[in-house]
Every structure is written in C-alpha cells, then in structure tokens.
Amino acid sequence: MSKEKTKMIHIQIDGKSLEVREGTSVLEAALQAGIEIPHLCYHPAFPSEGSCRMCLVEIEGRPDLELACSFPVKDGMKVSTQSEEVTKARKNMLEFLLAEHPLDCPICDKAGECKLQDYYEQYGFFESRFEEKKEKKEKKVEIGKTLLLDQERCILCTRCIRFLKEITGTRELGLFNRGVHTGVNIYEGNPVENNYSGNLVDICPVGAITDKDFRFQTRNWFLGSGPSICPLCGRGCNIDIEYHPGFPHFPVPKRVYRIGPRENHRVNGYWICDYGRYHYSYIDEDRQEQIVDNKKEKLDSWERVLDFLKERIKKLYYMNKTSRIAVLTSSWLSNEELFLIRKIFQEDLNVEKIFLTDPLPGEEDNLLLTPERSPNSKGASQMGLNFKELDLNKLAERTEVLLMFGSHITEHFATAQTQEAIGGIETKVLLNPHISDLNSLMDVVLPTCVIAEKEGTLTNVKGLVQPFSPVFEAKGHCRPEWEVLVNLAKKLALNFRYYSPFTSVKPIFKKMQKEIGFFGTKK
Amino acid sequence: MEEKVLTKNFGVKNSHRIDVYLERGGYQAVQKALQMDPDKILEEVKAANLRGRGGAGFPAGVKLGFVPKEVEKPKYLCANADEGEPGTFKDRYIMTHDPHLLIEGMIIISYCVGIHKAYVYIRGEYEHIAQQLEKALSEAYDKNYLGQNILNSGFDLDVFIHRGAGAYICGEETGLLESLEGKRGYPRLKPPFPAAIGLFQCPTVINNVETLSNIPQVILKGAQWFVNKGLPKDGGTRIFSVSGMVEKPGVYECPVGTSLKDIIYEYAGGLKEGKKLKAVIPGGLSAPILKPDEIDVPMDFDSLMEAGSMLGSASVMVIDQEKPILDVLRVISDFYSHESCGQCTPCRIGNSWINKIIHRLYREKGKKEDLDKIIRLASNMKGKTLCPLGDAAALPILSLTQKFREELETYTES
Numbered sequence A: 001m002s003k004e005k006t007k008m009i010h011i012q013i014d015g016k017s018l019e020v021r022e023g024t025s026v027l028e029a030a031l032q033a034g035i036e037i038p039h040l041c042y043h044p045a046f047p048s049e050g051s052c053r054m055c056l057v058e059i060e061g062r063p064d065l066e067l068a069c070s071f072p073v074k075d076g077m078k079v080s081t082q083s084e085e086v087t088k089a090r091k092n093m094l095e096f097l098l099a100e101h102p103l104d105c106p107i108c109d110k111a112g113e114c115k116l117q118d119y120y121e122q123y124g125f126f127e128s129r130f131e132e133k134k135e136k137k138e139k140k141v142e143i144g145k146t147l148l149l150d151q152e153r154c155i156l157c158t159r160c161i162r163f164l165k166e167i168t169g170t171r172e173l174g175l176f177n178r179g180v181h182t183g184v185n186i187y188e189g190n191p192v193e194n195n196y197s198g199n200l201v202d203i204c205p206v207g208a209i210t211d212k213d214f215r216f217q218t219r220n221w222f223l224g225s226g227p228s229i230c231p232l233c234g235r236g237c238n239i240d241i242e243y244h245p246g247f248p249h250f251p252v253p254k255r256v257y258r259i260g261p262r263e264n265h266r267v268n269g270y271w272i273c274d275y276g277r278y279h280y281s282y283i284d285e286d287r288q289e290q291i292v293d294n295k296k297e298k299l300d301s302w303e304r305v306l307d308f309l310k311e312r313i314k315k316l317y318y319m320n321k322t323s324r325i326a327v328l329t330s331s332w333l334s335n336e337e338l339f340l341i342r343k344i345f346q347e348d349l350n351v352e353k354i355f356l357t358d359p360l361p362g363e364e365d366n367l368l369l370t371p372e373r374s375p376n377s378k379g380a381s382q383m384g385l386n387f388k389e390l391d392l393n394k395l396a397e398r399t400e401v402l403l404m405f406g407s408h409i410t411e412h413f414a415t416a417q418t419q420e421a422i423g424g425i426e427t428k429v430l431l432n433p434h435i436s437d438l439n440s441l442m443d444v445v446l447p448t449c450v451i452a453e454k455e456g457t458l459t460n461v462k463g464l465v466q467p468f469s470p471v472f473e474a475k476g477h478c479r480p481e482w483e484v485l486v487n488l489a490k491k492l493a494l495n496f497r498y499y500s501p502f503t504s505v506k507p508i509f510k511k512m513q514k515e516i517g518f519f520g521t522k523k
Numbered sequence B: 001m002e003e004k005v006l007t008k009n010f011g012v013k014n015s016h017r018i019d020v021y022l023e024r025g026g027y028q029a030v031q032k033a034l035q036m037d038p039d040k041i042l043e044e045v046k047a048a049n050l051r052g053r054g055g056a057g058f059p060a061g062v063k064l065g066f067v068p069k070e071v072e073k074p075k076y077l078c079a080n081a082d083e084g085e086p087g088t089f090k091d092r093y094i095m096t097h098d099p100h101l102l103i104e105g106m107i108i109i110s111y112c113v114g115i116h117k118a119y120v121y122i123r124g125e126y127e128h129i130a131q132q133l134e135k136a137l138s139e140a141y142d143k144n145y146l147g148q149n150i151l152n153s154g155f156d157l158d159v160f161i162h163r164g165a166g167a168y169i170c171g172e173e174t175g176l177l178e179s180l181e182g183k184r185g186y187p188r189l190k191p192p193f194p195a196a197i198g199l200f201q202c203p204t205v206i207n208n209v210e211t212l213s214n215i216p217q218v219i220l221k222g223a224q225w226f227v228n229k230g231l232p233k234d235g236g237t238r239i240f241s242v243s244g245m246v247e248k249p250g251v252y253e254c255p256v257g258t259s260l261k262d263i264i265y266e267y268a269g270g271l272k273e274g275k276k277l278k279a280v281i282p283g284g285l286s287a288p289i290l291k292p293d294e295i296d297v298p299m300d301f302d303s304l305m306e307a308g309s310m311l312g313s314a315s316v317m318v319i320d321q322e323k324p325i326l327d328v329l330r331v332i333s334d335f336y337s338h339e340s341c342g343q344c345t346p347c348r349i350g351n352s353w354i355n356k357i358i359h360r361l362y363r364e365k366g367k368k369e370d371l372d373k374i375i376r377l378a379s380n381m382k383g384k385t386l387c388p389l390g391d392a393a394a395l396p397i398l399s400l401t402q403k404f405r406e407e408l409e410t411y412t413e414s
C-alpha cells in the first residue's frame, strides 16, 4: 500500500506536463505546479467536501466537468482549467454565490484578502442579474470571545465547522435550517471556546467570521507583513506579523495589528494558538526605548554604557575576582545570544554565577501550546551553560557586578525581596525590551529588542533550530542583545580575533555549530 | 394488463399478519434461499434484470456485485422507505398491506451479501406504518425468520427501524446514511459509493422498498419468469402511483413497459369528467413533463429516457387543461427550493433564485427575459451539483418552461 502511494505518474494540466504523486487530487497537483484553480471549500487540512463547486475542470474523456478538489489524478490524464466550458461554469458559480451575497465590501474587514472578491475580479466581472429580494440573516452573532459571525456573508463552505471537528474536536459550530436559509451558528449558549478559535478567521475564505481584535482597526492593504517565530511558548510556531508602517503625516497608534500562522508542517501546520495570536501587545506596549541612567553618570549612549561596563568588569578581571560577577540569562534570548554569554562569561571570564530566569510555566494544551512560556528553553538547555540554581542570596553574595537579561525574575520573587537582596551590589545593569518594576532597582537599564526586531535562531521544544529575522526596525535606543554582547567582548579585548568577525548573526551561528555539538548535528 | 404478483396480497383480510402471509405462501423464498449458495442468489438477481424502483433504475444485481466480498468490517443493508418523491405512494402500500414481503426480501439480500444488521429508513410521516412494521418484525422474530440462527441455517440477522424527520434529501442514499448515523442529512461526495464505503464507513446495500419486495418472487419463481413479466433489460412489474385529475387515482401494478396512455385511460379511468389532458409527469416530480401527444410511450427506463423524460419512481401525475401551468411550475419550484439541503452552491442558490422569480410573476407582470433567466439558471444548475437533487429540480423546470413557454408568456409583458 505505502509503496503504491509514493508512485509517481504523469499528467497534463493546460498542456503543461507534470509529474505527480499518485493519489493526489487534480487540485493539489495543480497547486503544487503553481497553476491556480479557484476553490473555496477545499482546505488542505481536511478531506474535501465538494460543496462550493468552484473548482470544476474539464478532464479528457469525462462527459461532465469534474471537481478538481476530489478527482484523483491518473496516469496520462489531461486536464483543462481554462476551457470555455470551465470558465463558463466558474462564472456561473460565482454568479450564484454573489446573488445572495450582501455587497458589504466597503465595510468588510476581509475586503482586499477575500477569495470571493478576488475570484470575481479574476473570473467574474458580470453585471448583477439578481432582481429579487435577498435573504435576511443574522449579521452579528457573537460566536466566541473574539469572534463575530455574519451569516449573510457566509458562503457555507463549512471550513469553520470542519476545523472544529477535525482539528480541535470541540465541534462548537453547526449548520441550522435548510436550503437557502441554511446558516452556520453555535448551539445555543455554547460559544466557540478553545485555544485555536482565531484560526477560524483565517480559514474563512470570506468576511463571515471576523476578529473583534482586528475589526475596523485598519484596512488590511495598509499592512506590511513579515515572517517571524512566535516567542510565547516553546513550540516556536511560524507566524506572520502584520504591521502598519505608518502614514507620512498621520501617526498610527501601534505597529502590530495582527498575527497569523505561517504554514510549516514540521512545527505548527496551518495553525497557531489564540494565546500566541492575541498576546502581541508586548511588541508595542510598555517598551523600554531609552537608556535609563539612575546613577546620573551621563550614561546616555551605548558607547558610554559599554565603556562603563568595561571598566567594572576589567577591574574585577585583573584582580582575578570575576567570581564577583553574576549573570542572569533567560531563554527569551536567541541561541546566538546564549552562546555569546557562554563564551564571554563562562569561558573567557570564568564567571560561575550564571542563572536562568524564565517565565513561570503555564497551561499546555494537546495541540501546540507548551507549558514553557519562552521560545528557547531547549536551546538554553543545550548550550552547555552551567546554570546555578536560582537563589537570591547566592546571586547577591559578594557580587559586585550584576548583569540581568530580561525581567522574568519578577515572576519568581517579589520586587521588594529582590531589592533587598541585590540592593548592596555596586553595579546593577538590566538589559530588557520592556519597562518593568526592576527599573528603579537598577543603576542602568538598557533597551533591547524583541524577537520581531532582531535576527537569530531559536530551538523549539522538539529540538528544531529555526531562524528568524527582523520584521521591522527597533525603535529608540533599542539594540539586539547579541550586538551588545559582541561589542562588550570587543571592548574587553578578550580575544579580538575571535569576536571581530561577529558583525552579524550568521558567523556567530557558524561558530556555535562548530563548538556546540547539538547545533552541529542538528544543523 | 394489470398484473397482480407483487400486490397479490393487497386487499386480503389481515394480509399484514404473519399467519395470513404464511398461509399465502410467505417465507418460502427465505427457506429456499437459505439452502442456496449466496453466489447463486446473486446470479439469479443479476439475471432477473431487476432495476431499482427508487428512481435511478440501477440494476439491483449489479449493485449487489459491487459489495466487496472479503472484508473485515461488518456490512449493512438499508431499505429506503423514505418515499419522498412527490406523487409516489407505492412503498406505503407494500408496507401497510404486505410488510412481511419487504422483510423477506431483506432477509434474502442480507444472506446473499453476508449482512447481519439491516435498517429500514422510513419517512417520519409514516408513523402508523412504522408501528405496523415494528409488529411485523416481532412476528418474524417470534417465528425465527429474524434473529439468531435463522431456521437453523446458522445465519443471523437483526432488522431495525429508523424514522426520518421529514426531509426529501434523506431519501437520497448518502443523505440517508448520514441521517441514519445521526447527522444532518447532507449527501456525500461520490465516489466512494455506499457499496464500498457506506453506513459507518462500512460496505452498505441500499435499495428501495419495492426493489427489495421483488426479491422473494425472483428466488421462488426464477429470473426467467421475472424477465418474462417485464422486458428483457427491465424485468418484472411495477407499482404505478397514479394521481391528479383522473377518475380513479391509486396504485396499479402493471408489467414494465405498459403504455403510459393505458395506465391513464385504461386503469385509472381516464380524466375526470369533462376534463381535458394538458400534461403528464410520468415518473415523480423530478421527471420532465410530457405533453398529450407524447404519452404513447412504454413505461420502462429506456423508453422514457428516449422520450426525454424518466420513469423514476413510476409516479404518474395527470394535469388537466384548467390547471394554470404557472401553478405547476410553482409547485415544482416550491418543493425543490424548500427541500434543497443547502450544501452545494448551485442547488442552494439556483433553486431559491428561480423560486423567487416565479413568485414575482404572481405579484406583477414579468419580462420575457424572466423566462430566459429561469432556463439559464436551471441549465447552470444542471450537471453541476453535488447530488442528483440539483438535476431533479433542473430537468422538470427546464422541460416545463420550454414546452409551455407560450402560456407562461401570458404572465410577462408583451
């Protein structure tokens, strides 16, 4: 059986010869070859249902048009996706769909990324011949915490229903009534309640399910989009971050408007969880954008801060007292950053007091969300860093220089407790992308970048090392931690030859691959 | 000539009771079949050229042959007693007057295919018939025609009755299966066909009540006898449901191939006094309409196909001259737009759109283009839908709008 499944056969679509796997559908074969066949109900994650009838194609030797989404390829098959009969059928199907469709485009969130709109422009362009009264249905059903359903816009592709059946198994949505009165809805009093509900907005091909979080906030065509990795748990879901680049003379309140899944079958398939989708405010809110200099020593530029740090560290180094340095890392840092911490502090400076402070674990679910609430705990555990058990007294004991990455320690200890413990430390520096309670306890706070603003790699819970690059530039004084670490190493003149090629992330990654077995074997 | 073989017990006192049924030769076919090799039964049914009585006319033996022989999974039989096609009322007669005939047919088919669980999917409105059928089942269990080790043959069979909830689409075989599984009656994409993947994903035989009720006589009297009753490629007799403006509406059993004209004028007594024939729908509401000069046609699947219509469920509806054709069109369209399950685009929207145009013609004078639009919409629906209901709606609407265009134009501005 499995042998047969991998058999390759030859077909032709629109005269183009293709080699495809036996058993794939005509639609899948076409999509793989970059040939577009319009489709609305088909979604690669579910078995095809054949309800929208948009994907009709002509197959040589068949009397009627066939559904591309369910018709399996056969050796020697000849398919036409552009014949007169096909284009006519397609147009007629669009006419049916649009006959009862409210023309809400001007006020519909989906406009600009709506399949019905796109197909009309590509294959339709007819005058409306519908002169009858349209059906009235519910325009604003609250089907979930963040979801609104407009039954009039719904084209009944049942993708939403199948998602809740096949993927989450929660089955909150169903079909009610019959014929032209058919409508999607929740069963009375039982809203869509699962950690993947936001995906319904993505898979709805039209503007029937909209996201309260995004509704009427902006127009999707104003948004730019960049690939990234979700840092909110250990899964490392591949995402697209959609952001507003701003208007020339009109400020927009924030950059990020929407997070969506980016297909990756090794990690998250087509989906992301709601936790990762809706908690993007960390990118724009409470950001530390300026250097905080509580010592009033004119530490107002990175150059001065680094010089200041160099002095403190060097002093201890020459006195052979680097045991008086403590470093608090976190697995919100990239592999490269953790590697640099290992190189500089553990190896070059012989620092012993290296700790890991991560967010407290959260709930997991049986799909994607892991209990870890940071994106690189696996990477941190594989880096060969000799983490000490986190203990405020040990951390503070005889410490003269404290370097803290991130403010997750606040989740482990009350701020007052931390303050008492570290109050006596002479030099306390925090590198953090966010404003936190710790700011007032520190001598210097240095603004750093979030994942969306920097480059690097992260290791997900399964051990997959995934690269990410900046979606947009950092604001204010924010700099990526790897750059700060490289500059510090250079200032310290520890091993000039070693650190000087590190002008970007790539050479650091290469070195890490060479030196740390885990990354070498795993690529 | 009327030919009472299938309906021979109709009208006999207490014919629904097993003792009466047995007295009149009932369950002999089961006794005979249980001695036979299942393959031999299959051969006999194939040779009988018994074509499905539910509407599509697919040869019953061929369909049985599609069921895979060696499978791990259980196999099922479903008797389709949904009888939803407007104008059709023959299955209810069988189940009312001769429920054991159906049960006997089901036992033989189950034995032939190796089925141990069978269902009767009966339309919701037939409540009293379902109750009667239930009684008949318990009679059959009592006499060990059902249950464990039937008549000491080692063969087991249980039969269950499932009542529908009032949807035409649940008579469509895959809609029926979904409904039987407890889901919304949405037809499934085919292939796979039920014979391979049916009820609960297992191989399933689905046959109309009348089809199954023919099985006992095929076994008792043989395929050749059956073929001789009808036509070589369409054997046996059929129960015609005749309704409309005739003197004697009702069910008439006649050989396959009997002329439509004879059915109307000989058996049903012709049109009601003083009425003149305007049109005939020969095979249930889904069948394209025939004009008076087209009714001299033998009532079998192939002949009616040639005549541009279909035999379907053999339900003859007679329409007289006084009936406005717009009313007929409206009734057809009302039915299909009401019964469209809503799953696929062309049927869901097409039927409703056509229906809205027709209703507008009652309110105000239409345009000539409205008739063209009905034709265009019905044509765009035809052959493009997920299940045959789309065609079942498009075909009669097309034929009626085309054949009676002149009369329909009186509803439009000239």
Ligand SMILES: Cc1cc2nc3c(=O)[nH]c(=O)nc-3n(C[C@H](O)[C@H](O)[C@H](O)COP(=O)(O)O)c2cc1C
Binding pocket: B051, B052, B053, B054, B055, B056, B057, B058, B060, B080, B081, B082, B083, B084, B085, B168, B169, B170, B171, B172, B173, B174, B206, B207, B208, B209, B211, B212, B387, B388, B389, B392
């Ligand atoms: C919309 C629709 C409704 C149907 N309703 C019935 C019905 O009520 N009873 C029936 O026997 N067949 C009905 N059929 C036909 C069934 O799908 C199927 O062909 C039949 O039950 C097979 O049995 P047969 O081969 O014995 O005719 C219907 C088909 C369609 C498309």
Ligand code: SF4
Binding pocket: A153, A154, A155, A156, A157, A158, A159, A160, A161, A184, A203, A204, A205, A206, A208, A209
């Ligand atoms: S709400 Fe959207 S996804 Fe769900 S059936 Fe309607 S169009 Fe399809």
Ligand code: SF4
Binding pocket: A230, A231, A232, A233, A234, A235, A236, A237, A268, A272, A273, A274, A275, A276, A277, A368, A369, A370
């Ligand atoms: S599962 Fe984890 S990585 Fe994926 S979206 Fe949710 S929080 Fe982000």
Ligand code: SF4
Binding pocket: B169, B187, B339, B340, B341, B342, B343, B344, B345, B347, B348, B385, B386, B387, B388, B389, B390
């Ligand atoms: S053709 Fe009509 S009844 Fe059949 S699946 Fe489509 S909408 Fe439902």
Ligand code: FES
Binding pocket: A038, A039, A040, A041, A042, A049, A050, A051, A052, A053, A054, A055, A056, A067, A068, A069, A070
């Ligand atoms: S994509 Fe094939 S029918 Fe909808």
